[in-house]
Amino acid sequence: MRAVVVKTFGGPEVIEIAEVEIPQPGRGEIRIRTQAVSVHPADAAVRSGAVAHHLPERPQHQLGWDVAGTVDALGEGVDGFRTGDAVIGLSHWFASHNGTHADYAVLPASAVGPAPAGTSVTAAATLPLNGLTALQALELTGLTEGQTLLVSGGAGALGGFAVQLAVGRGLKVIAIAGAADREFITGLGARWVERGEDAVAAVRELAPEGGVDAAVDTALLGTSLLAAVRADGAFVSVRPDTVPDSERGIRVAVIDVRPDGAQLAELAALTEAGLLTPRVDSEYPLAEAAKAHARLAESGTRGGIVLTTT
Template identity: 40%
Template sequence: MRAVAYSRFGGPEVLEVVDLPVPKVGADSVLIRVQATSVNPVDRVIREGHLDGLMDTVFPVVPGWDVAGVVERLGLDTPELAVGDEVIGYVRKDAVIGGTAAELVSAPVRTLARKPASLSWEEAAGLPLAGLTAYQSLRRLGVTSGDTVLIHNATGGVGSFAVQIAKAFGARVIGTASPARHDYVRGLGGEPVPYGDGMVHAVRALAPQGVDVVLDLIGGGVVATTPDVATSAVRLGSVADAAVAEHGGTYLWVRPDSGDLAELGRLADSGALRVEVARVFPLEETAAAHELSASGHVQGKVVIRVG
């Protein structure tokens, strides 16, 4: 099968199109013919070797944890699915092995859910990792109807989902963004405020009593501003800054969860959640897709079309 892989850590230049054996299918897994995958910031982190101390790495590494595709073969214990089912998944395994930038991928059923009927293959591929990060973070912070939520980096891949999901939970959402992207935040249902020195004043102008929840998706020490914009009972979380614990908050991570993924699909099919695709690349241009994702100058998801 065709795949993109790398045999050493490094920049996008280590990525190359190769021919690899068809993956074996475990008892609780299925083989998926990949239609599309997407690029996430963690792909660069893994490719540069920064997770090598946390997860075993098996070269050659096929990058990618997001998938949208069709079930082609079943494992011995996979009653949840049938051959021909259209699925999406956050296919993170216990080691860095068998990624999704390939024609075929073996995926545990615990990482999969039915593809939302309303989404294209490219849109569906952009949903799993970023969508789950947003959904699980907001759930862990206890966001509910009536809360006012401040989301730092509201136009990023996770942030754009977080704004929409928090709105679906019944919350009011304020989101930091560059001025050029304020209309985009409004289109998602949020109230935009600028980054930087004017942020605290702008948030207080919108929420004089302070916000109830702060979700940091950008890092850079922004969690330190929380006392200036929040109530004394604020719920604070960050996916980008482990130092959040020093400010009384929670460092958030994401895990595969088929139930949560199915709920994201339901939100998409109900019209409450849309997926913004910034650009679609063919498999052969995966290195360029990684470069664009790492540039920080992209609004929405960077997707790789495989099928």
């Protein structure tokens, strides 16, 4: 089968399409015939060598976190799935080094859920990593209905999911985004604040009683965003190297996304109900994975960048 790999680190040009063996599902695992996968900054970090010091010594690294496709084979002991089912799944790449950017992917059944009916396979492929990260980040904030959440990067692929999920849970949402994204943010039911050096002050004006109850920092603003959070509030980062030091009793955490089939089913149900809208920025055939990585490096992407296998 074809797989997207890197044998050396560098720019998008180091991406190769290699022929590798089709993986076999073990006990409790599912093999998925891939139809679409998303390309993420985490993939670019592996490709570029930015996280090389965390990687095992291997001749090549196969990339990929998300997968959308159909069940191709079931390992022993798998219940609840049948061959041909449309599914989505997540591989925690940094934990397993099990890349999904290939014609087939094998995942634990617990990391797989139903694909949302009535949604294109390319849109479905944008759900697993960003959808689960957004959902689990909201859980980390501990907020309840009526409280105020700040989302930086609210128009991005991850931030857009965080805004939608938070609004759906009855939170008051303030989202920082560019001027061109104002209509998108307000259309989701959130209040918009223009990104820039005055963003935190603008947020404080919208949340005058000491600041917002919590922030989810998808734009990696770090310490500068902490001033927008009230004392004893919560701050959730999506990358360890951008976690600020706690101050004023603010609880600081970083999300380490976990594959969760039940939560994937929840995201699929919200999508089917029209309460969560996946967005596709662009799509490329698997053979043009290098072009997808080049697109990822550009500014202004909105939604997922997707590779298709057919």
